[in-house]
Amino acid sequence: MLAVTENSTNRSKIDSKKLALLIGCASIVMMFAGLTSAYIVRRAGGNWLEFRLPNIFFINTIVMLLSSVAIHSAYIAFKKGNEFLYKALLIVSFILGLAFVVLQYQGWLDLTAIGVELTGNPAGSFIYVISGIHAAHVLGGLAVIMVAMIQAFSLKYKVTKKRKLRFELTLIYWHFVDFLWVYLLIFFLSQQ
């Protein structure tokens, strides 16, 4: 739990935890900006293996987007007092998130199957490593949704300011990793 100093002089309308999370997301963006610019610079250097992305990466994108939709709907249901829908959609978003990671692994296997290996030409290594670091961030998100599920099922359902905020934090991060994947996919496609 994050202990946050209460201070009613709060300057901006945005909650401190939310602001801290957004700044954290900005730092993650910078890390991926670093990785993808490294990709561009290295690609411009020649000796670059050209290949098609595995189809699973596209299916995966849909899975990830659906997961985002599910958790957002769960949030709306939570606010509106629809307890069943809230809990059910939370589980759905978790399962879809998990499916994303599993499918991502399948995507890597497909890449290896067409001869693009982790230790081969950096063109392939970049795909594995960038999508791998992204998957690690998704796992982090899954851990957070797990905590949200445990709370949803162990605590008595009640819409409080604190729980709403906590849900919003989960939501923001999950949408963020989703957005990050869409960015990465568009980036990889634009470089093909």
Place this chain on the structure above:
Amino acid sequence: MAATVSPVKDREDILIEEQGFDDHFHDHHEGDKYQSNFIMKYVFSMDHKIIAKQFLITGMFWGLIGAGMSIIFRLQLGFPEESLTWLKPLLGQWIVVDDAGIGTLAPEFYYALVTMHGTILVFFVLTAGLSGTFSNLLIPLQIGARDMASPLLNMLSYWFFFLSGAVMFASLFLSTGPFAGGWTAYPPLSELPQASDGSGAGMTMWTVSLVLFVVSVLLGGINYVTTVLNLRTKGMTMWRLPLTIWAFFVTAIIGILSFPVLASAFFLVMCDRGLGTSFFLSEIFIGGQALDNVGGSPILYQHLFWFLGHPEVYIIILPAMGLVSEVLSVHARKPIFGYKAMVYSILAIAFLAFIVWAHHMFMSGVNPFIANFFVLFTLIIAVPSAVKVFNWITTVYRGNIRFNAASLFAVGFVSMFISGGLTGIFLGNSAIDIQLHDTYFVVAHFHIVMGVAAFFGMFAGIYNWFPKMYGRFMNETLGKIHFWGTFIGAYAIFWPMHYLGLAGVPRRYYSFETFDAFKHFDDMNKFITVAAIVVFALQVLFVVNFFYSIFKGKLVTTKNPWGASTLEWTTPINAGHGNWPGKIPSVHRWAYDYGKDGKEFVSQIEPLAAGEVSDGEGAHH
């Protein structure tokens, strides 16, 4: 609640009571929760003031180790014919004793010491020890907040730093030694265990340590930015912030944007080392063997590294600039000259920091056409830097200066920053860099402009805020000896290095005896080593003064011993958790009302008189 005994209410207390506002902080007894026992109060503390001290003392520990290392390699460099056998109990196998009984430093370990010296000073001392200490201490106190936005993340920030240091410290005891490929960890030295002894386990621990360090910086930085944006007290607009806070705020933003890129470079290094990828390796023969790695680019690492590496020098120098601005204004008893220009120049430096990284790579095969842009942007940094220097000088000009250790170090900072900045203009030109790159000229430049200068800023800060940290003063006589000795000594060390560099003497060489062009500089190298030993001894004196003064220093008897206008001096002498015992003060004016309307200083909590406008906000000009 920490006892705050102040029998007589002074004007500040009354003002806070009347004008301040009640956030009911002390109704919740949150302070008690955090400070219930020794472990929670002093070890896993969530109070920003304690965390600041943790950063400072850990930084001092690393400072002594890092500086001590430089003394050991300077001994080898300055006195190669003297025996170092007496260091054998400390360094063991790293001292090689020949048949005649003469002990010399193992060349491999010389490189390890140089590498560790750089890593420790840049990251552990001048990043964590400087901005970790003062951001923590001053942000909540000077903006009028009870604590950081997230005390928990703040605590974690320190403990990640501690863990990072523990891993690095452990690597010093490896039988193969710590990493020895330079603090920049360029591949292939940093990637091939065959490259050198330190490139094996030493480098693994180096990378782990620095990834932990990045986590620490990010947790700290996220907290600093959130706190400055969200927790300023009533009336504390951005244009009323002291320059210290502006500096810490912008420093944190630079860190948040640049350290993740360094982390990505380290991840790729880890992949190359552990998984067999070839991001930075290509077509390498080592020990007669061709490696499998094809297609990587070591230059790519340099781009990623210096995208952090250059902003990192501003992460180091901006907090020092903020501290110096504050200390100069307070002790010259004059408002800071050109407050807004100071803020805009901090922002300009921060922006330029991100578009000059390739000036570290002029000799790495960067396209000369592209290098031109980096030359241009690099030289433009001289503009905001000159604005700041001009403003510091005009701040002290005709001031009623108190010459104490704090203000002397602040003045010394300005001197160092000018001297080191001017040589930056040489090095920023890619053509001149052809001659000067990788020579002692570079060593002299960066040690003066970001090493010594940042230390001077830090010392100014420590002497100035020690009363706030410990309720006592540091010994002033020892402080002055510390200043004059260090000031003269630092120039004695680094000034001659410019000559060495112009003569082409390369940096990082273990010995110059076999080079006809360089071996006649042995007397100069001896001189530099002696000066370094003297300066090191003075830093030990400072550490002794620091710890002695914590327990035996002259007691602070008034809340505001320097007569400063910022908020930290309105708290009780030994402020407890939550900083202010009752309400938190509200702010009515900027931070630099010195010598105004016949008053020596006017506190920020003093309401504006009828018709008075707060200076520095600029609207009325």
